[in-house]
Amino acid sequence: MERNFKNVLVISFGFLLLFTAYGGLQSLQSSLHSEEGLGVASLSVVYAALILSSMFLPPILIKKLGCKWTIAGSMCCYISFSLGNFYASWYTLIPTSVILGLGGAPLWSAKCTYLTIAGNSYAEKAGKIGKDIINQYFGVFFLVFQSSGVWGNLISSLILGQSSNKEEISEEDLACCGAYDCMTSDATNTTGSAGPSTSLIYTLLGTYTASGVLAVLLIVIFLDQIKSDQAETEREITKTPSFWSTFLATFQQLKDKRQCLLIPLTMYSGFEQGFLAGDYTKTYVTCALGIHYVGFVMICFSATNSLCSLLFGKISQFTGRKLLFAIAAVTNFASIIALLLWKPHPNQLAVFFIFSALWGISDAVWQTQTNGLYGVLFEKRKEAAFANYRLWESVGYVIAFGYSTFLQVYIKLYIVLSVLVVSMVMYGVVEYIEAKNSPGISTIPTAEKKKIGSIPQETHM
Numbered sequence: 001m002e003r004n005f006k007n008v009l010v011i012s013f014g015f016l017l018l019f020t021a022y023g024g025l026q027s028l029q030s031s032l033h034s035e036e037g038l039g040v041a042s043l044s045v046v047y048a049a050l051i052l053s054s055m056f057l058p059p060i061l062i063k064k065l066g067c068k069w070t071i072a073g074s075m076c077c078y079i080s081f082s083l084g085n086f087y088a089s090w091y092t093l094i095p096t097s098v099i100l101g102l103g104g105a106p107l108w109s110a111k112c113t114y115l116t117i118a119g120n121s122y123a124e125k126a127g128k129i130g131k132d133i134i135n136q137y138f139g140v141f142f143l144v145f146q147s148s149g150v151w152g153n154l155i156s157s158l159i160l161g162q163s164s165n166k167e168e169i170s171e172e173d174l175a176c177c178g179a180y181d182c183m184t185s186d187a188t189n190t191t192g193s194a195g196p197s198t199s200l201i202y203t204l205l206g207t208y209t210a211s212g213v214l215a216v217l218l219i220v221i222f223l224d225q226i227k228s229d230q231a232e233t234e235r236e237i238t239k240t241p242s243f244w245s246t247f248l249a250t251f252q253q254l255k256d257k258r259q260c261l262l263i264p265l266t267m268y269s270g271f272e273q274g275f276l277a278g279d280y281t282k283t284y285v286t287c288a289l290g291i292h293y294v295g296f297v298m299i300c301f302s303a304t305n306s307l308c309s310l311l312f313g314k315i316s317q318f319t320g321r322k323l324l325f326a327i328a329a330v331t332n333f334a335s336i337i338a339l340l341l342w343k344p345h346p347n348q349l350a351v352f353f354i355f356s357a358l359w360g361i362s363d364a365v366w367q368t369q370t371n372g373l374y375g376v377l378f379e380k381r382k383e384a385a386f387a388n389y390r391l392w393e394s395v396g397y398v399i400a401f402g403y404s405t406f407l408q409v410y411i412k413l414y415i416v417l418s419v420l421v422v423s424m425v426m427y428g429v430v431e432y433i434e435a436k437n438s439p440g441i442s443t444i445p446t447a448e449k450k451k452i453g454s455i456p457q458e459t460h461m
Helices: 003-032 035-084 093-126 130-145 148-160 198-222 228-238 243-255 257-288 291-319 321-341 346-377 379-402 409-437 446-452
Strands: none
Touching: 003 035, 003 093, 003 130, 003 148, 003 198, 003 257, 003 291, 035 093, 035 198, 035 257, 035 379, 093 130, 148 198, 148 291, 243 257, 243 379, 257 291, 257 321, 257 346, 257 379, 257 409, 291 321, 291 346, 321 346, 321 409, 346 379
16 A cells, blocks of 8 residues: 555544544533533633644644654644543543643644645656546545544444433423523433433443544554655745744735634634534433433534535535535524524423524535635635634634523524524625626636535544
């Protein structure tokens, strides 16, 4: 097997094992640790630390440790979060959330750098075009990685579903589920019923921790270290800017009014994913069905999201992005209104999955098309533009998880709805500006269309 491709597979399956654990844990945080909002507070801290991490850590660690050991070390940060969940408290979960957030940006940056170097290295030997090989490598990576959402949630539902403590939920408790939740009620605690035993929770956390450890071992044992001269050459080719120049470029990008107009749309991505992970899983699914159903419902979201990401990446060349944004906005708008009116009940099992599927459809548009939009509008300033994308999406997550404990669900739904409306109005202004400045030009260039289908959903971090 060609060595570079072997390394791509090692990284891909390493990330699959790592995010099988983290993805499953993220979906369960609000339900497992609902006391004083510890679960959602920990997720808010993760994304706040990620913002700080992305500003300065990646270039420093990659230069000092190299890509291989940066990946391995950052993966250990994720394992610490799994360990913190064994004895969850403000003194264990918050510090490990900070550690995870600090490890997140170097992990993804080192992965991108490694795959880029591997692709260019193989292309040079084979006499092929570098960007074509790099796109192939990223395609393989995301093909493997995207399934982590399915496996992590499947593990949680299968293990927690073995609970012998399942009880029928009373109508009184069911009245506290949904948009008008009783914030102090036991109905929205970790159970939705009597809940899984401590031993089952430990079994789940042990499985997730083992998955993370396997990921680190896979990288340490089987991933080849990139030679220092290769990495140096890559740095020279890409002319990686210093921390301060990147930091300044990120905020100088805000001088472009189109970037400012896109801030609500970018933040909305964090808001809507934060609502699904922090509120829908807890006050709808766990409250009415039990925690063992969270995994199954999130599998439905992940599967729909992945399939629609692929589909929308393909059909965008025929429909243009405006139609897809309109479909996503209408789908989300209708879902939010329905969630405000619906009283969840175990007899309506299919409805829980319908909502997660609809959310997956719209989220696929927000991820692929917003990334594509940034690439098209800011083609000459991609690095600063995508730094803004990561920054404002993370701010959306931090705010969504941050206020989760203090507000009732219906208020949060109105907030998400308001951000959606503002996002679409400002996005419309951006399209108007573009149409005025570039009449007759296709909405999405052909080269960009090819990229959109394989864009990461860093919502899973």
